[in-house]
Amino acid sequence: MNHYAIAVIAGDGIGPEVMREGLRVLRTIEQLHGGIRFETSAFDWNCLHYQRHGVMMPKDGLEILQGFDAILLGAIGSPDVPDHISVWELILPIRRTFQQYVNLRPIKLLRGLVSPLREKGHDQLDFVVVRENTEGEYADMGGRLHSGTPYELAIQNSVFTRYGIERVVRYAYSLAATTGKRRLAAATKSNGINHSMPFWDEVVHELSRDYPQIETSLFHIDAMAAYFVNRPEQFDVVVASNLFGDILTDLGAAVVGGLGLAPSGNINPEKRYPSMFEPIHGSAPDIAGIGIANPIGQIWSISMMLDHLGHRELGRYLLDSIEAVLLQGQVRTPDIGGTATTQEMGEAVVRQLLTDA
Structure with a gap:
């Protein structure tokens, strides 16, 4: 019997709603397999916790999380708490402390869905973005001076280290x-950002010599964004810095059906620390509590967690079941053209898992 300890942070907004369905699916996987157990522990670390206690998580929160095999996150964010607090005091400390230096985001058009790019099919929209996740443009370096005066200024420094670039590019x-896969494309902007981006390019070129079987290309970020729309079939694996990867993957999610479908994994490849899996849709306060949020992004993130834990056959089985539900076309949430509730969508995936068993 394989036992895994999973920390569950449902978070804010629609987070608890989609997490409920994700855990329902996880229990079904557990039941069907018979030889695997997921021991889940829930933590109410969210914006409401901040409003009550002045912190997003307790002082020993990271020490608590370090004892788990993986973390499931729903969504973090509230109109009542500034994003630079909710993100910088919960999500980013987890990513950095646990060396989750790979943010892995599949850009895949699921069977049963049609892309907004009507002429692009499933074979043309199936690649993955590897985003650097711990430094780059989101480094906590800089500050403000002369606040509240006409001379006020803000400086934000990007941090690119050889160690940080090498490890994420080598992972890709x-x-x-x-x-x-045959191709790796790296996002850059070395024609406009004249220190960090040429450094990034140099490291990519150096590492490419170790992988002669992989075709390497570098694209300026603005051109790559255009190619995500009009030539997505040319990509297999994309590697990008923290900011560029963030922007590209939201665009990628849009061209395969929307943010409600999109999963992600914050990965520590060496497994020295727990990795964290979450949908990328955010807390969506405008629809929170209505029961119409799409839980597929959360459920697909669980598929990615299964892959990471070494159960690729289960991860594939779960993704196949999601696609089977979409192919049937009877149960869909409003964001993908249906009228189903969050719970009905989760139940449909569970039924499909049981049917396919």
Whole structure:
């Protein structure tokens, strides 16, 4: 029997709603497998916790989380708490402390859905973005001076280290090599950002020599954004800095059906620390409590967690079941053209899992 300890942070807004369905699916996987157990522990660390206690999580929160095999996150954010507090005091400390230096986001058009790019099919929209997740443009370096005066200024420094670039780019190459992909594309902006981006490019070129079987290309971020729309079939694995990867993957989610479908994994590849899996849709306060949020992003994130824990056959089985529900076309939440509730969508995936067993 394999036992896994999973920390659950449902979070804010629609987070608890989609997490409820994700855990329902996880229990079904557990039941069907028979030889695997997920021991979940829930933590109410969210914006309401901040409003009550002045912190997003307790002082020993990271020490608590370190004892788990993985973390499931729903969504963090509230109109009542500034994002630079909710994100910088919960999500980013987890990513950095646990060396989750890979943010892995599949850009895949699921069977049963039609892309807004009507002429692009499933074979043309199936690649993955590897986003650097611990430094780059989101480094906590800089400050403000002369606040409240006409001379007020703000400085934000980007931080690119050879160590940080090498490890995320090497992960991207290794991912391409082990999954049979032929191409790696790196996002850059070395024609406009004249220190960090040429450094990034140099490291990519150096590492490319270790992977001669992989075709390497560098694209300026503005051109790459355009190619995500009009030539997505040219990508297999994309590697990008923290900011560029963030922007590209939201665009990628849009061209395969919307943010409600999109999963992500914050990965510590060495497994020295727990990795964290979450949908990328955010807390969506405008629809929170209505029961119409799409839980597929959360459920697909659980599929990615299963992959990471070494159960790729279960991860694939779960993703196949999601696609089977979408192919049937009877149960869909409003964001993908249906009228189903969050709970009905989760139940449909559970039924499909049981049917396919």
